[in-house]
Amino acid sequence: MIPMLARIRITPDRHSPIRLWLPLILVWLLLAPLVIIAAPFIIVIGLARGRNPIRQFLAVWKILCASRGFCIDIRSRDANVLFEIV
Secondary structure, three states: OOOOEEEEEEEEOOOOOEEEEEEHHHHHHHHHHHHHHHHHHHHHHHHHOOOOHHHHHHHHHHHHHHOOOOEEEEEOOOEEEEEEEO
């Protein structure tokens, strides 16, 4: 299953942290029309290169599903930023 929530925590130096919860369903809904428009082009390009388009879409789906638990932690002198996909 694809991830549905991202947590963002920004901790400025000597200030209280800012916590944001981003529902990824909104991102997926915004990207859905682009995927529908791009799908025929991806299929044609895949077939021209001798690749199975179903395997290409399955590979992308597996990457999306595996992104759960992805975490980026950026630390600097001025602030700390944590981005985590739940």
